[in-house]
Amino acid sequence: MNYTGVREVEVVVVGAGQAGLAAAFHLRRVGFEPDRDFVVLDHSPRPGGAWQFRWPTLTFEKVHGMHALPGMELTGADPLRPSSEVIGAYFERYERTFGLRVHRPVNVMAVREGGGPPPWTDPAGTLGRGRLLVATSEGDYAARALINATGTWDRPFWPRFPGQEMFGGRQLHSSEYRGPEDFRGARIVVVGGGTSAVQQLMEIAPVAAATTWVTRRPPVFREGPFDAERGRAAVALVEERVRQGLPPRSVVSVTGLQMTEAVRRAREGGVLERLPLFARLTPTGVSWDDGRTVEADVILYATGFRAAVDHLAPLHLREPGGGIQMDGTRTLRDPRVHLVGYGPSASTIGANRAGRAAVGDIRRLIAATTSRPVDAATELAGSLAS
Numbered sequence: 001m002n003y004t005g006v007r008e009v010e011v012v013v014v015g016a017g018q019a020g021l022a023a024a025f026h027l028r029r030v031g032f033e034p035d036r037d038f039v040v041l042d043h044s045p046r047p048g049g050a051w052q053f054r055w056p057t058l059t060f061e062k063v064h065g066m067h068a069l070p071g072m073e074l075t076g077a078d079p080l081r082p083s084s085e086v087i088g089a090y091f092e093r094y095e096r097t098f099g100l101r102v103h104r105p106v107n108v109m110a111v112r113e114g115g116g117p118p119p120w121t122d123p124a125g126t127l128g129r130g131r132l133l134v135a136t137s138e139g140d141y142a143a144r145a146l147i148n149a150t151g152t153w154d155r156p157f158w159p160r161f162p163g164q165e166m167f168g169g170r171q172l173h174s175s176e177y178r179g180p181e182d183f184r185g186a187r188i189v190v191v192g193g194g195t196s197a198v199q200q201l202m203e204i205a206p207v208a209a210a211t212t213w214v215t216r217r218p219p220v221f222r223e224g225p226f227d228a229e230r231g232r233a234a235v236a237l238v239e240e241r242v243r244q245g246l247p248p249r250s251v252v253s254v255t256g257l258q259m260t261e262a263v264r265r266a267r268e269g270g271v272l273e274r275l276p277l278f279a280r281l282t283p284t285g286v287s288w289d290d291g292r293t294v295e296a297d298v299i300l301y302a303t304g305f306r307a308a309v310d311h312l313a314p315l316h317l318r319e320p321g322g323g324i325q326m327d328g329t330r331t332l333r334d335p336r337v338h339l340v341g342y343g344p345s346a347s348t349i350g351a352n353r354a355g356r357a358a359v360g361d362i363r364r365l366i367a368a369t370t371s372r373p374v375d376a377a378t379e380l381a382g383s384l385a386s
């Protein structure tokens, strides 16, 4: 603590999902001590990142390609248990085993330049542009570097349509979906072309009076496994956008939809017959410009999420194209700020790699600006952990 009451640490990690925990693991591996050298802050009530909020019918068998966190496998999980419980319990064990001491619930409201006039004077005066000041619900931190791992769950994307406020039924986002029972006997329009839309539609269709699926673009179903080569191709597409300073597009636009046995059956049964996006909502449903209408009790927007980075706004990281340009995980506009689980690393495997890359980079930054040594033994230990 310094004279302003601001706690000084080397690194603040914001978010304790897959990306934040991977970063915290690597910070420990290279010799940073939790609560002395770094803190992990998360505003959710429990371990699990966004997984803790996912609907109970999203069982563990329905998540595809969940990679374990570095240093501890996820074994023996019951495939029929909700993924929120399986992953919540796994993350809880992980935090305990590696002593990561996540502070929760702690909200990060804003991150700004700490080198301004008092009381935000750079306490150490060692970094040319001063420390980053992280304003949180448990007080302020002054950090030499920030690892932002806040995911997207906190920013569900709601599209706007004419007539939305006149619709007499229920409108909800897929993040509020709790299972098919809420929709028994109702007429539902599902909006969106991603995996959530497909999974929720397939669950709802057997109990609903009617379902209609609308998407902006025709969906692309992908046969065969999502292997490493496909993964690399998808990541390369996102990387290219981020390099140009554009916001990342939806996951499905680069991965396509996985064709499974259940999807095949649903298509044969007509559940996945898709219509183009409607033009407007009416008081009793939706309508298209060609005069077609569909009556509905519920509009379910499975329209995805945006990066939850509003608290970084004071740092002015965005490019004119609306995205944040990055070199690896480091933002081009501020080398102290790393985004992990963002854009090309927004997957469980990407989050693991990004956490490790960010720590390597930050360690070099701190070593270059302070007397903190880069110890070869811990460097080696860090590089051995995937």
Ligand SMILES: Cc1cc2nc3c(=O)[nH]c(=O)nc-3n(C[C@H](O)[C@H](O)[C@H](O)COP(=O)(O)OP(=O)(O)OC[C@H]3O[C@@H](n4cnc5c(N)ncnc54)[C@H](O)[C@@H]3O)c2cc1C
Pocket (backbone or CB within 6 Å): 014, 015, 016, 017, 018, 019, 020, 041, 042, 043, 044, 048, 049, 050, 051, 054, 062, 063, 064, 065, 066, 067, 106, 107, 108, 109, 149, 150, 151, 152, 153, 154, 196, 308, 311, 340, 341, 342, 346, 347, 348, 349, 351
């Ligand atoms: C329905 C669904 C299914 C998915 N299935 C898969 C899958 O099968 N395989 C896969 O690889 N990926 C999947 N993904 C993508 C998956 O979410 C990511 O791969 C990964 O889990 C995201 O981890 P994260 O750490 O980046 O974010 P999150 O898990 O979202 O963690 C972010 C954390 O940051 C915290 N936070 C946010 N803002 C703040 C703030 N201002 N202050 C403090 N704390 C904050 C949140 O509380 C949260 O705990 C899925 C996504 C969805 C929506």
